[in-house]
Amino acid sequence: MRFAVVQFPGSNCDQDCVHALQVLGQEARLVWHEETKIDPEEGVILPGGFSYGDYLRCGAIARFSPIMKSVKQAAERGQVVVGICNGFQILCEAGLLPGALTRNEGLHFRCEPTWIRVETPASRFTSHYGTGEMLKIPIAHGEGCYRASPEILQELEAQQRVLFRYCNAEGQEVREGNPNGSSHNIAGICNNGRNVLGLMPHPERCCEAEMGGVDGRGILLGAAGVGRKI
């Protein structure tokens, strides 16, 4: 499958996403934020970074960029959209996913491998995994504390839209396994149509053994529709 990896000024995981997708045998092209064209058969990746410097609120300016209109349309058409880290923040700001990402508890930027647990295989992004399967995937963010109203959290849970949750090495959903204080230990969610994924951990950073692991491959392959399908 071909992916359009959106390049905002200040994106810095764009090349990494392209590389990881190519390693996985997928096609990828960079799309400048001022462009507007996304092909109907493409998937979209909003990569990590600091779009527009993120001086206001992460993702707050990026959502107004010309490409985001097309990304919204693609999402509405049911195309795959994946927001990683800053991309997740942008999806929330753009209203494609509910809730918001706020400063980490402890206030420090944190870059480290974290354990996340697959909550349900019922999405293309998790179709390579079983329920409760543990993945070790790095995070790198200062604002990854997921927050939403109790109603939204309830809805996300009821609709099984929490796809990934932070946990400890034993797979338990506990405080010590939660690197940023996210509500319900949320690491990644999808939209109601289950075609839009937002997650803070970086799957593109663990698609090659030399980079310290391959636990992220299934997420990107699933996004590409390779392998198991729902």
Place this chain on the structure above:
Amino acid sequence: MKAREFALKLGLTEEEYGKIEKGLAREPNENELGMFSVMWSEHCSYKNTRRELRKFPTTGPAVLVKAGEENAGVVDAGDGLALAYKIESHNHPSAVEPFQGAATGVGGILRDIFTMGARPVAFMDSLRFGRPEAKGEAGRRTRSLIKGVVSGISHYGNCVGVPTVGGELVFDPAYEGNPLVNVFCLGTLRHDQIRRGAAKGVGNPVFYVGAKTGRDGLAGAAFASRDLTEESKADRPAVQVGDPFVGKLLFEACLELYAKPDLVVGVQDMGAAGLTCSTCETASRGGSGIEIELDQVPQRETGMTPYEILLSESQERMLIIVHKGREKELKDIFAKWGLDAAEIGFVTETGKVVVKAAGKVVAEVPARLLADDAPVYEREAKVPAKLAERQKLDLKKILPAQPKVREDLLKLAASPATGSRRWVWNQYDHMVGLRTVVRPGGDAAVLRIEKSGGGWVHVAMTLDGNGRWCAQDPREGSKALVAEACRNLACAGAVPLGLTDNLNYGNPHDPEIFWTLREGVEGMAEACRFFDLPVTGGNVSLYNQSPAGPIHPTPVVGVVGKVEEGVRLVGGVFGKGGGVVLLLGAEGGGGLGASLYLQEVHGVLAGKLGKVDLEGEKKLHGLMRGVLKLAGVRAAHDVGEGGILWAVAEMVMGEGSAGGEVTIPCGQGERAEEALFGEGAGRILVEVEEGVVGEVERLAGEAGVGCKRLGVTGGTELKMVCGSVEEKWGVRELQKLFTESLPRALEGE
């Protein structure tokens, strides 16, 4: 004010003023004097150290761009790839404004690297502060400096998307009044992509690109070339303010620009001394002149005087000269990235930098006079009066009658000076770019660099300094740290290619300080020559002293190397157990002089390092690289500060590491503490599988390097025997102290 008086006020000397007047053949105006005061400062001209720096070996088959030629040195990494790298200090700015001081240090070195045409791919930082656990105001200030500097580096480095992959963090009272913030950056490029900072081609347009000019950082280079005093806070305006977002756009735009065939003539970043430095240096290198119009310079504030525009050190700005007629191509690229690109002048054949404001000449100076003809001083050097006294060491007066090794190791593990640096590197994105193969925390970081035709070259890098060693014996200390840096690379299977140095010292007008500097340079130069290691540039930071006194003499070296073909990279910690622990290298501890052990456990800085055995080091490094090509090697770790027992402890304190049982050789007449904590000798610990022990022994025999079996790994305890001393520790107990000491010292308010 008379010109002469104004010159003195700016910090120029009578002699220097005379030289300027003679060079111009007239009285200089204030703008011109401002330009000379920054260009002839130590920071820009190395006027106090140039004679010493000439002692470094600077050439070698791998050197593509030599020290002093350009913004950074470049070495050949094979396969058409090259590495551009350099270290630079931001000590003074970080002392008065830690966040911005450190952040702009990162931004500054970043520009030095992409100016060379390279894509920046890694940072490392060498940081030195006072003791964070100190009581009262001193401790509070130190903690706030540490947090400020770390968040400044994190802010800039993370945002520009360049990983911070290693470095060092040292706490010593010697740095309480004057912290050290040295930042290293590495970039990669192909040989044919190397850019030069020369203004050539009469009539070619000179562009100013990047952020707008403001009043920040006025004459920062001159500020950095003075002692820090109580009044230094008033120099805050001399500290620049960084914008990593613009820094990121600027380097992406520049790299896109360089990719256009035959478009760019010359590039120079505007760092220290801003517009002044970039115009006179490019003109001087090109053997040409430059004429600029200040009214064309994008300005952030209104009413700026020519003097302010010329001396501003506003960040994220570059000077670019392109071929005439191709201006639009440059403008289009910078417009895409949303950055200013203003044509401010053109290249001339006059050999002069001519500065106009509203069409009127406000400064006119021969470029060479400003850039290259700064006076060079021979400073007086004198052996410090108290040195011999300080080098005496009477262990009987310091060590207890019966060794207390158990308590000693627990003390080391619990000290923030030796504790895990995870708190720091977790705040740095050390993985972005998908190149970091060996992450922070080990002896050397390793990056993979993509070859043009596919496949990877692996590059290892390390930063090392040791003020304690150099304070007690500047010559041997400096040799030892070059040896240690090369040993760190050897643990990653890498052959060193080049070295960049940051010479951090006090006021050079003090003959005792100048002597330590000279000794340091000569020691480093000797070691570099021995290891065939060219010095490709770096930085000199003098005047590092506060009312409390000068810092320890602290040369810091950054060494980059290439991992040999066939090397299997391993970590520096024990695996799950069942391995054999071998000691490669000398058997003795090398004595406790100037050791971390004496300072941390007994509060004593005394004695000096033993003589560095460069020959033995070289053999050891070669052996290590050979051993890493064997299957069945699990871990390798350099024995450095804290000696062999601390090195073993570090190997059990990794995440999920097993314990071990080791017997550490104790020489005739040697105290157990000397054998266990002495850090004077070049040694490496390896964990290997039983089946490969014989092969390692054979290689060691061939290399003429000692190889001693110390014990085995496994279990949940670290057990140690050394002569008549026998002790054990729980691995979990050590791990807990090790991981918690630094956060506890910093978060404790």
